[in-house]
Amino acid sequence: GAGVSQSPSNKVTEKGKDVELRCDPISGHTALYWYRQSLGQGLEFLIYFQGNSAPDKSGLPSDRFSAERTGGSVSTLTIQRTQQEDSAVYLCASSRDREDYGYTFGSGTRLTVV
Amino acid sequence: DQQVKQNSPSLSVQEGRISILNCDYTNSMFDYFLWYKKYPAEGPTFLISISSIKDKNEDGRFTVFLNKSAKHLSLHIVPSQPGDSAVYFCAASATNLGAQKLVFGQGTRLTINP
Numbered sequence: 001g002a003g004v005s006q007s008p009s010n011k012v013t014e015k016g017k018d019v020e021l022r023c024d025p026i027s028g029h030t031a032l033y034w035y036r037q038s039l040g041q042g043l044e045f046l047i048y049f050q051g052n053s054a055p056d057k058s059g060l061p062s063d064r065f066s067a068e069r070t071g072g073s074v075s076t077l078t079i080q081r082t083q084q085e086d087s088a089v090y091l092c093a094s095s096r097d098r099e100d101y102g103y104t105f106g107s108g109t110r111l112t113v114v
Numbered sequence: 115d116q117q118v119k120q121n122s123p124s125l126s127v128q129e130g131r132i133s134i135l136n137c138d139y140t141n142s143m144f145d146y147f148l149w150y151k152k153y154p155a156e157g158p159t160f161l162i163s164i165s166s167i168k169d170k171n172e173d174g175r176f177t178v179f180l181n182k183s184a185k186h187l188s189l190h191i192v193p194s195q196p197g198d199s200a201v202y203f204c205a206a207s208a209t210n211l212g213a214q215k216l217v218f219g220q221g222t223r224l225t226i227n228p
Contacts, residue, residue, distance in 0.1 A: 004157070033215065042118070042203065043158070043218035056215065091157055101148055101207060101216065105157025 002026075004106035006092050012112045013082055021077040021109045025094030032075050033095075033103060034067060038088040046090075049075065050098050082113045117141045118206050120219035128227050133191040135222050137204035140185065144206040148216065149178060149189045152201045161202075162189070194226045 005024040013019050025032050034046040045059035049069040060066070064082075069075040079086055089110050093103035119138045127133045135149075145166040150158035164171040164178045164187070171178050177190045191198055201223045205216040 035218075040220070042120075042220040043205075043216075045215045045217070048215050059215070093157070101146060101163065102160040103158075103216070105150075105159070107155065107157050 004092055004094050004104050006090075006106035006109050008109055009107065010110045010112075012114060015084060015113055016081055018078065018080045019082055019111065021079075021090050021092075021111070023075045023077070023092030023094075023106060025073065025075070025092070026104055027073075028096070029094035029104075030072065030097050031095045031100065032069055033093045034075070034077050035091045035093065036088040037091060037108075043091065046077070079111075082111075084113045087111055087113045116220075117144075118204060118217050118219040120202075120204060120222045122222050123220070124223040124225070126225045126227060127194050129196060130193045133189075133194045133198065133224055133226070135189040135191075135202050135204075135224065137187050137189075137219055138185060139187075139206050141206070141208065141217075142185070143208040144217075146207045146209050147178070147180060147187050148205045148207075149176075150203045150205060150218075152203065152221070158203055191224075194224075196226050196228060199224060199226045 007022045030051045032049040035043040047067045048056040064080045067077045089108040091108045093105040095103050148163040149161040151161045152158040162173050162176050164180050180187045201221045203218050203221045205218045
């Protein structure tokens with residue numbers, strides 16, 4: 001596609017429920033990143049996928065968070081048993097390859113846990 | 115452990131004047147630095163970058179300066195225009211460590227007044 005597409009754009013969920021956030025990167029981009037931005041904070045790295053390599057999961061805040069990237073394209077970030085502190089904007093970005101730092105970000109999913 | 119810091123959460127500048135956004139970092143292994151610009155409800159967009167082998171990079175109205183000894187970089191916008199009003203994030207990476215992920219600052223909200 002022309003840009004990085006994320007869905008849903010907004011999600012309100014009850015504490016304890018599971019949520020899935022989707023990212024559709026730019027076609028041909030081999031690198032995909034998930035970041036989140038909590039209120040008043042900078043962008044916090046969550047996970048990075050590069051081609052068929054094992055993902056870098058070092059930024060995932062707890063084992064309630066997981067992500068997968070199917071077929072080297074679409075990625076899904078799953079948060080199980082959501083907590084109020086999970087409320088944030090979740091941003092996905094892609095880049096041509098591991099050497100390309102000019103990420104293209106999606107518009108994000110604003111997650112609110114009530 | 116905030117490795118990249120933007121100490122000014124906001125900055126207000128008159129149209130036509132110079133805007134100077136500052137960023138400090140603590141990790142001496144960082145060797146590549148970027149600035150991103152973010153409008154409300156949109157993802158950040160890449161603006162300009164600089165490698166640690168340089169101390170200045172210019173692109174039109176935007177210039178990034180790097181002072182490695184002070185671990186400080188700045189973004190100059192001149193002349194400032196109303197469309198420059200946005201949140202600006204600096205980011206850094208340690209490419210020589212093979213680290214693909216960017217570390218972002220908290221952002222500075224720039225407002226250009228007519």
